[in-house]
Amino acid sequence: MIDKLQFFITLAGEQHFGRAAEECGVTQPTLSAAIRQLENELGVMLVNRGSRYQGLTPEGQRVLEWARRIVGDARTMKEEMRAARSGLSGHVRIAAIPTALSLIPKITAPFQEKHPDVTFSIQSATSLQILGQLENLETDIGITYLENEPLGRMVAVPLIEERYHLVVARTAAEAKLPSIAWREASTLPLCLLTSDMQNRRIINRHMGEAGVTIAPRLESNSMIVLFTHVLTGKWASIMPLEAARSFGFADDVAVIPLMEPEASHSVGVVALERDPNTPLVSALINAARNVR
Structure with a gap:
């Protein structure tokens, strides 16, 4: 079920079966079959289909909210158990607006020194892309403007005034x-x-x-x-x-x-508001609060 929900989240984000399958590392028939199985298990249509993807049904929009919550909770549980077993480790995905890329080492350098088993991937993105990626669980931490566009359900930590x-x-x-x-x-x-x-x-x-x-x-x-x-x-x-x-x-x-x-204009770290958040995200948010 978790894998199917992740496929569904990716499809909602990519809005294209082929791109979603590529992002998930599976064939398009495999992804389509998983979505069909999820629809059968839930007893509702999730995706409007024609010759191509045509958006989510109202039921699909509601299931998307649940899917994000369930997949996020499953990730949090796995990370928490891994941290309890062997300390903080894993991979963190960071997306930042171009003008804030130079701020990232102020967080990652001391964090990696303290937690050497943590790795990072960093990409440049627009502020709207960052919020969408956080919502779709495609990135873990964003660095973006805090006051010019609605952040929604996010934890925000100011870093600088641009x-x-x-x-x-x-x-x-x-x-x-x-x-x-x-x-x-x-x-x-x-x-x-x-x-x-x-x-x-x-x-x-x-x-x-x-x-x-x-x-x-x-x-x-x-x-x-x-x-x-x-x-x-x-x-x-x-x-x-x-x-x-x-x-x-x-x-x-x-x-x-x-x-x-x-x-x-205020720029800072944002992350999806969850209770609890993953140990890695929680630790990075705390690290951002200590940036001077």
């Missing part, structure tokens, strides 16, 4: 400015994160508050791409101060505070 700065090459004319207004920054050739990123939506909002709209010359979902273009001296970017200082380019770029408005 303060936005204009980032230019040291050779740029703006490099020696003590500060710059958002309206003024809008006239520069900007390279920014893509519009599906919450960071970009925040920048757009502050530009709107300054009475301007922006049309970036370049967009990317990679911070490295933005930095390498800034270093040419032909582009400028807008980034949180922590990110601008943490990607190894500090000596080659200048960061200028953005004013009018002066804005900051």
Whole structure:
């Protein structure tokens, strides 16, 4: 039953039988058969089917809530027994917004030193993707904005207040400015994160508050791409101060505070609210509370 529920959760997340089967490491007929067996056991249709996946039935939506709870509880039980038997070990999946990737070692480095049998996988994702992955049990910990979009049923631990700065090459004319207004920054050739990123939506909002709209010359979902273009001296970017200082380019770029408005946004660790949570997730949440 647990395996079938996990297949169902993955199908609901991927919304495609083929991709869900690939994610689960099984063939599509195996996954389809497992979903059919689950429907037979429960006595309800869970998935609207035609020639392809067409969404969950109302009963399927309700079963999805139960499936997440049951699979999550089963994982918690297994991890708790493993921790009782041999100490904290296992694998942690972390998803972070691009501007917060540099914060992760502040958590993982001391944690791994204390718990050497724990391994990590880390991926960059949008804030909405992170919340969806947490809900679908596809990731364990997220690092994202805490205040701009509804978090729902999450435990949240603040890490930093992002303060936005204009980032230019040291050779740029703006490099020696003590500060710059958002309206003024809008006239520069900007390279920014893509519009599906919450960071970009925040920048757009502050530009709107300054009475301007922006049309970036370049967009990317990679911070490295933005930095390498800034270093040419032909582009400028807008980034949180922590990110601008943490990607190894500090000596080659200048960061200028953005004013009018002066804005900051809370970024922190989020995890699905469960009682109890898995030992690994609980320990990482506690570790995040100790980050300085």
